[in-house]
Amino acid sequence: MVDTALVDWSRLQFALTAGYHWIFVPLTLGLAVIMATMETIYVIRGDDFWKQTAKFWMKLFGINFAVGIATGIILEFEFGTNWSNYSWFVGDIFGAPLAIEGIFAFFMEATFFAVMFFGWDKVSRRTHLLCTWLTGIGAAISAVWILVANSWMQHPVGMAFNPDTVRHEMVDFWALVLNPVAVSKFFHSVFSGWMTGAIFAIGISCWYLIKQRHVRFALASIRVAAIVGISGTLAVMLSGDSSGVHIAKYQPMKLAAAEGLKEGGTRAPFSIVPGVEVPGVLSFLATHDINGYVPGINNLLNGYTTPDGINYPSAEEKIARGKMAIEALREYRAQRESNPTEAAKARALLDEHIDYFGYGYIESRDELVPSVTLVYWAFRIMVGLGGFLLVLMIAVLWAERKQCLSKAKWLLWTAVCAIPLVYLAGQAGWIVAEAGRQPWTIEGLLPVNAAVSSVSVAAVQTTFFLFVAIFTLFLAIEIRILIKAIKKGPEGINN
Amino acid sequence: MQTQAITMRKVLASIYHFYADGFKQMTWGRQLWWLILLKAIILFVVLRVFFFRPTLAGKSEQEKIEHVGMQLTTNH
Numbered sequence: 242m243v244d245t246a247l248v249d250w251s252r253l254q255f256a257l258t259a260g261y262h263w264i265f266v267p268l269t270l271g272l273a274v275i276m277a278t279m280e281t282i283y284v285i286r287g288d289d290f291w292k293q294t295a296k297f298w299m300k301l302f303g304i305n306f307a308v309g310i311a312t313g314i315i316l317e318f319e320f321g322t323n324w325s326n327y328s329w330f331v332g333d334i335f336g337a338p339l340a341i342e343g344i345f346a347f348f349m350e351a352t353f354f355a356v357m358f359f360g361w362d363k364v365s366r367r368t369h370l371l372c373t374w375l376t377g378i379g380a381a382i383s384a385v386w387i388l389v390a391n392s393w394m395q396h397p398v399g400m401a402f403n404p405d406t407v408r409h410e411m412v413d414f415w416a417l418v419l420n421p422v423a424v425s426k427f428f429h430s431v432f433s434g435w436m437t438g439a440i441f442a443i444g445i446s447c448w449y450l451i452k453q454r455h456v457r458f459a460l461a462s463i464r465v466a467a468i469v470g471i472s473g474t475l476a477v478m479l480s481g482d483s484s485g486v487h488i489a490k491y492q493p494m495k496l497a498a499a500e501g502l503k504e505g506g507t508r509a510p511f512s513i514v515p516g517v518e519v520p521g522v523l524s525f526l527a528t529h530d531i532n533g534y535v536p537g538i539n540n541l542l543n544g545y546t547t548p549d550g551i552n553y554p555s556a557e558e559k560i561a562r563g564k565m566a567i568e569a570l571r572e573y574r575a576q577r578e579s580n581p582t583e584a585a586k587a588r589a590l591l592d593e594h595i596d597y598f599g600y601g602y603i604e605s606r607d608e609l610v611p612s613v614t615l616v617y618w619a620f621r622i623m624v625g626l627g628g629f630l631l632v633l634m635i636a637v638l639w640a641e642r643k644q645c646l647s648k649a650k651w652l653l654w655t656a657v658c659a660i661p662l663v664y665l666a667g668q669a670g671w672i673v674a675e676a677g678r679q680p681w682t683i684e685g686l687l688p689v690n691a692a693v694s695s696v697s698v699a700a701v702q703t704t705f706f707l708f709v710a711i712f713t714l715f716l717a718i719e720i721r722i723l724i725k726a727i728k729k730g731p732e733g734i735n736n
Numbered sequence: 737m738q739t740q741a742i743t744m745r746k747v748l749a750s751i752y753h754f755y756a757d758g759f760k761q762m763t764w765g766r767q768l769w770w771l772i773l774l775k776a777i778i779l780f781v782v783l784r785v786f787f788f789r790p791t792l793a794g795k796s797e798q799e800k801i802e803h804v805g806m807q808l809t810t811n812h
């Protein structure tokens with residue numbers, strides 16, 4: 242039996258690292274679009290004001306990038322040390338997108354990033370602008386590969402299990418890349434980055450307005466950032482809608498947990514907060530049909546039949562089939578050299594039950610239910626804050642157009658205070674995605690208790706607290722450098 | 737052939753000067769490069785070497801297969 246403390250500490254450490262990494266990524270994605278848009282205006286109009294405006298946001302982009310760089314590498318360290326069974330089990334599939342991302346990111350960043358910062362007076366305006374856009378596009382393409390890898394864990398496709406090597410091997414690269422979960426997750430994550438960048442830029446600009454400093458710069462920044470942010474939020478809503486349909490289809494337990502839905506059915510209600518429900522809305526969000534069937538937690542555990550007659554097995558049946566798959570793998574490996582006939586039988590049994598392989602590591606049906614409280618509230622925080630931030634951006638843009646923003650102190654302060662809220666919304670989104678898929682590292686194939694390495698709990702605890710100290714230090718440094726740069730303000734623009 | 741070599745040398749030299757001048761003229765960016773260097777040392781020297789040795793490191797391909805195979809098929 243695997244020590245549950247080891248699993249919990251390994252998960253906590255991974256969550257801490259991933260959460261820390263996601264502080265930097267969305268701002269990189271969002272600010273890249275904002276500063277590139279500003280530079281485009283500079284190239285079109287030839288007004289030096291827009292060049293200096295773009296340069297200021299580029300500076301904050303550079304600070305965020307420098308502090309955030311390589312924080313994702315730690316996740317790969319953790320795969321090798323704490324999650325070695327997982328790393329081996331999926332290596333061929335998971336490794337490919339991550340390797341592409343590493344190589345691609347390096348070359349994109351080493352060239353376009355350098356031209357963007359060093360090339361203002363050395364290359365033509367248009368070449369510089371192209372490099373600024375390519376820096377942003379490169380960051381988004383990097384995200385593609387990371388999210389392809391993550392989405393494969395949520396909905397594994399394009400692979401076959403090889404019992405001789407005990408690992409999944411890629412059989413269809415394009416199925417992996419065009420995984421529907423990856424497509425919606427990519428747009429959802431990247432556009433949420435646009436929201437983060439927009440709220441960050443609007444918040445800082447509003448602070449300048451409160452202080453009556455760099456007023457023209459602040460108002461111009463708000464215009465660009467709000468348009469980027471509103472467009473990004475609408476795209477987040479659209480991609481979130483398709484993401485909801487995919488979750489209902491491929492990870493129904495995650496959806497049931499996010500809704501706290503015990504008993505499902507047709508015309509399933511959407512819970513706004515506990516006790517306040519809107520009938521049929523969950524069915525519509527999950528199936529695009531108000532009468533669509535959505536299973537609840539108990540249905541998923543007990544087994545259920547959909548209105549169109551499709552039967553889904555109970556947790557006990559899945560666990561039994563999973564145990565048969567694991568036993569077949571053990572038998573195949575024991576017999577493959579001495580008794581090919583028995584090995585072939587075991588192989589056939591394994592192939593028959595391979596879809597339930599991971600269930601064989603589940604001891605009790607309760608393990609199949611993620612933390613309902615955590616996922617339920619994380620979902621509401623994400624959606625609630627997303628809605629609030631959209632309204633805020635519209636209000637700020639409207640007030641700016643009506644030339645009354647500088648007088649609306651409450652709105653300016655709300656925008657400043659919204660900066661941490663956009664980060665909270667992003668972190669909540671990842672909690673829904675990752676805590677909601679527990680107990681699986683790979684949906685249906687490998688739960689966390691089988692994925693974890695045989696290392697000591699003390700070793701994981703040590704590195705966990707080490708990370709807490711290092712991450713806090715680096716975050717404090719970043720915030721300090723950012724505040725210093727913000728206080729100094731844009732250069733070359735009159736107050 | 738010789739002209740091509742000279743052209744290539746010129747291209748490489750101009751790339752070198754582009755980066756060298758960029759680094760020399762940095763102001764606030766210098767502080768960030770020190771930060772990146774410090775972080776790289778902490779990540780790749782301290783953490784990687786002392787705390788994050790891959791569990792399967794040092795094992796041959798076959799030994800890794802046997803190890804994970806055993807882990808996944810026993811005690812479950």
